[in-house]
Amino acid sequence: MGFTSRFIDQAKARSGSVVLPEGTDVRIIQAARQIKDEGIADPILLGPAEEIQAVAAQDGVSLDGIRMIDPKTSDKLEDYTQGYAQNRELSPNVARRMVKRSLFYGGMMVASGDASTMVAGVAHATATVIQAGALTVGYAPGIQTASSFFLMVIPEFQGQRDKPFIYADCAVNIAPTPPELADIALASHASGEKLLGEPARTALLSFSTRGSASHEHIDKVTEALAIVKQRGAGLDIDGELQADAAIIPAVGAKKVMQPGPVVGNANVLIFPDLDAGNIAYKLTQYMANAQAIGPFLQGFAKPISDLSRGASAQDVVATTSICIAMT
Amino acid sequence: MSDTAERVKKVVAETLKIDASMINDGSKFVEDLGAESIQSVELVAAFEEEFDIEMDEQGALGVKDVGTAVAFIEKHL
Numbered sequence: 151m152g153f154t155s156r157f158i159d160q161a162k163a164r165s166g167s168v169v170l171p172e173g174t175d176v177r178i179i180q181a182a183r184q185i186k187d188e189g190i191a192d193p194i195l196l197g198p199a200e201e202i203q204a205v206a207a208q209d210g211v212s213l214d215g216i217r218m219i220d221p222k223t224s225d226k227l228e229d230y231t232q233g234y235a236q237n238r239e240l241s242p243n244v245a246r247r248m249v250k251r252s253l254f255y256g257g258m259m260v261a262s263g264d265a266s267t268m269v270a271g272v273a274h275a276t277a278t279v280i281q282a283g284a285l286t287v288g289y290a291p292g293i294q295t296a297s298s299f300f301l302m303v304i305p306e307f308q309g310q311r312d313k314p315f316i317y318a319d320c321a322v323n324i325a326p327t328p329p330e331l332a333d334i335a336l337a338s339h340a341s342g343e344k345l346l347g348e349p350a351r352t353a354l355l356s357f358s359t360r361g362s363a364s365h366e367h368i369d370k371v372t373e374a375l376a377i378v379k380q381r382g383a384g385l386d387i388d389g390e391l392q393a394d395a396a397i398i399p400a401v402g403a404k405k406v407m408q409p410g411p412v413v414g415n416a417n418v419l420i421f422p423d424l425d426a427g428n429i430a431y432k433l434t435q436y437m438a439n440a441q442a443i444g445p446f447l448q449g450f451a452k453p454i455s456d457l458s459r460g461a462s463a464q465d466v467v468a469t470t471s472i473c474i475a476m477t
Numbered sequence: 478m479s480d481t482a483e484r485v486k487k488v489v490a491e492t493l494k495i496d497a498s499m500i501n502d503g504s505k506f507v508e509d510l511g512a513e514s515i516q517s518v519e520l521v522a523a524f525e526e527e528f529d530i531e532m533d534e535q536g537a538l539g540v541k542d543v544g545t546a547v548a549f550i551e552k553h554l
Binding site: 248 | 515
């Protein structure tokens, strides 16, 4: 677990709750048991109780003290239906069909404060989890794009041990437009503030540093930065910067006349597209032996996260801890 | 034009809050009718309600325009 153990401690101090919509999956049941036993959060499994109980019994997992809710028969179904119908301007009958879906019921629990966070994805595509988050919890103020980030922990970086960075977007937006890239930068900066253990310093990366080259790809980054400056005035977000100028103080000082707090000291790295972000995180993971934690979704009004379909129970526990730490 | 197609257009118009006259058999929900991609699941729920059917999630992901919606629904009727 290493670096993630700090989030388990943070989560324990929060007394939050996590809704797990894929409650009949054995990995989710095992994770719920551990989340409950270790006091990380109050886990809520969604699904028909008899199905959850059958899977748990087969695996020898006790469900003592773990809440189970079947969205289709829940006494909250009508409340959530009314809320969803009102928010989305849909008929109650259509809204009820939406809320009976476990991901949407879970999203409505988070939206209404009946759960602190939702963690899903072992049986749903990422796009479906994003859809549920956007339509129930909605986006954070000023954000209109869901995106993702990795928490990268570098064992040894410039004399620092276990140095954490946020990398984004490495998993969701293939070719973000300038407004989308601005959303990614703002959401990642907010994620960094909550998770890095130090102030976030966000760099929009490029193959150019402050106009050292000219190309439409650079224009995209500078347009995004202009939007960020309008929407997030006063935040330590800078660009466009080459990666070395962003993270190495000596290089930043050589390449940038007036460096400011971000140049050379960035800890949130925003890549111009998914090619760059995905390649960078995998190279860092394997060439620097870094721990790649995630991907996590971001941009929602409250934390909601996606899991890989191959996630283990331990992955579910770690993701839950970080989501609770972000509440 | 089939009754199913007419009912699909009515549901699409109501859900996306657009005029039904804008919709034809080839209309794509996102590109032509201005739907957000995240709204596709609400369209599916609205079709389910109109036709009193259950559409499987995986198959429903392929419903991106009026024509495929009509074909998908008629298989369930």
